[in-house]
Amino acid sequence: MKKIIYLLFLFAFYSVSFSQVLEQLNIRGQFQFDMQSYKKDSLIGATKEPDQVKSMGKVYLNMNLSNFSAGIRYENYMNPILGIDPSYAGNGISHRFARYSDENIDITAGNFYEQFGSGMILRSYEDWLLGWDNAFDGLRVKYRPGSGVELTGLIGKQRIFWGLGAGIVKGGDINLTINDLFKDLLSNSTLLTVGGSVVSKYQPDLESFYNLPVNVLAYSGRMSLIGDIFALESEYAYKYNDPSRANQFNYNPGTGFLLSASYYPQGFSPTKMYVSEEY
Numbered sequence: 497m498k499k500i501i502y503l504l505f506l507f508a509f510y511s512v513s514f515s516q517v518l519e520q521l522n523i524r525g526q527f528q529f530d531m532q533s534y535k536k537d538s539l540i541g542a543t544k545e546p547d548q549v550k551s552m553g554k555v556y557l558n559m560n561l562s563n564f565s566a567g568i569r570y571e572n573y574m575n576p577i578l579g580i581d582p583s584y585a586g587n588g589i590s591h592r593f594a595r596y597s598d599e600n601i602d603i604t605a606g607n608f609y610e611q612f613g614s615g616m617i618l619r620s621y622e623d624w625l626l627g628w629d630n631a632f633d634g635l636r637v638k639y640r641p642g643s644g645v646e647l648t649g650l651i652g653k654q655r656i657f658w659g660l661g662a663g664i665v666k667g668g669d670i671n672l673t674i675n676d677l678f679k680d681l682l683s684n685s686t687l688l689t690v691g692g693s694v695v696s697k698y699q700p701d702l703e704s705f706y707n708l709p710v711n712v713l714a715y716s717g718r719m720s721l722i723g724d725i726f727a728l729e730s731e732y733a734y735k736y737n738d739p740s741r742a743n744q745f746n747y748n749p750g751t752g753f754l755l756s757a758s759y760y761p762q763g764f765s766p767t768k769m770y771v772s773e774e775y
Contacts, residue, residue: 520561521560521561522559522560523557523559523560524557524560525555525557525558527553527555527556528553528554528624529553530551530552530577530625531549531550531577532549532551532577532578533548533549534548534550534578535548545578547575550574550575550576550577551572551575552572552577552580552584553571553572554569554590554624555569555570556568556569556570556591563596563597563598564594564595564596565595565596565597566592566593567591567592568589568591569590569591569592570588570589571584571587571590571591572587573585573586573587574587576627579627580627581657583657583658584627584657584658586658588658590607590629590655591606591607591631592606592607593605593607593608599640600639600641602637602638602639603636603637603638604635604636604637605635606633607631607632607633607655608620608631608636608650609621609622609632610632610636610648610650610667612648612667612669612693612695612716613716613718613731614718614729614731616716616731616752616754617693617695617714617715617733617735618665618667618669618693620632620654629655630656631654631655632650632653632665633652633653633654633655634651634652634653634665635650635651636648636649636650636652637649637650643673643676643677644672644673644676644677645670645671645672645673645677646670646671647668647670648669648670649668650665650667650668651664651665651666651667652665662699662700663697663698664697664698665695665696665697666696666697666698667693667694667695668693668694668695669691669692669693669694670691670692670693671691672689672690672691673687673688673689674688674689674690675687685723686721686722686723686724687720687722687723688719688720688721688722689719689720690717690718690719690720691717691718692715692717692718693715693716694713694714694715695713695714695715696711696712696713696714697711697712697738698710698711699712706745709736709737709738712735712736712737712738713735713736714733714734714735714736716731716733716734717731717732718730718731718732719731725759725760725762726757726758726759727757727758727760728756729754729755729757730753730754730755730756731752731753731754732752732754733750733751733752733753733754734749734750734751735749735750735751736749737749738750
């Protein structure tokens with residue numbers, strides 16, 4: 497009899513715990529489907545397509561439970577609509593990840609998108625209608641040791657259609673919000689941030705004719721100053737030689753400088769105000 501009572505107690509305890517978990521569990525999704533029909537039109541030079549109806553679709557599911565989240569994305573290209581690379585033809589799970597995030601640390605394993613600064617040396621993103629997706633498959637860690645400081649580190653390979661590129665990308669980024677580090681330096685209406693990034697790519701040299709570098713390094717520094725009626729953003733980037741078919745095997749290093757200035761006084765656009773945020 498005691499064993500029965502004990503089993504009933506355990507069953508009741510786990511039932512209550514499971515119901516509490518279900519109450520905190522948040523599941524959401526997104527669905528998109530694009531389809532086009534094609535006909536021959538001599539006036540615009542459109543030829544007859546063997547597959548007169550082409551389509552592509554995706555279903556994205558995301559689950560959140562407290563500080564944990566996970567998600568998957570299914571994609572279907574049967575066949576890709578005109579303008580999308582035919583290499584996408586097929587279907588399957590293209591995106592999956594698990595993530596833990598709190599006030600100080602953010603860890604993602606699996607697929608993710610990331611951009612350092614303006615994206616001059618590292619940018620991964622998706623544009624569904626253009627058929628572009630170079631998501632990372634690997635590990636990313638973001639760490640905020642204190643107010644005004646954010647560190648990011650990542651390692652992984654990038655998506656190419658249904659596979660992954662040969663290069664292993666490793667990167668680090670630091671972003672400093674001067675307003676939070678030095679409270680009395682600037683007014684609340686002015687935001688000053690500075691940052692820097694380093695990215696390295698390792699890829700074996702499989703070219704039989706050219707002697708290609710196995711490791712390629714790039715780095716950048718940036719600054720952003722935003723006030724009530726103006727914004728000034730700049731970034732400088734340097735990349736060591738990275739010869740490939742895309743640049744006709746050019747062995748010269750690359751440099752870039754980005755400068756963006758905006759002026760929006762009263763009457764031309766809404767006034768922007770910065771409020772310091774504590775992590």
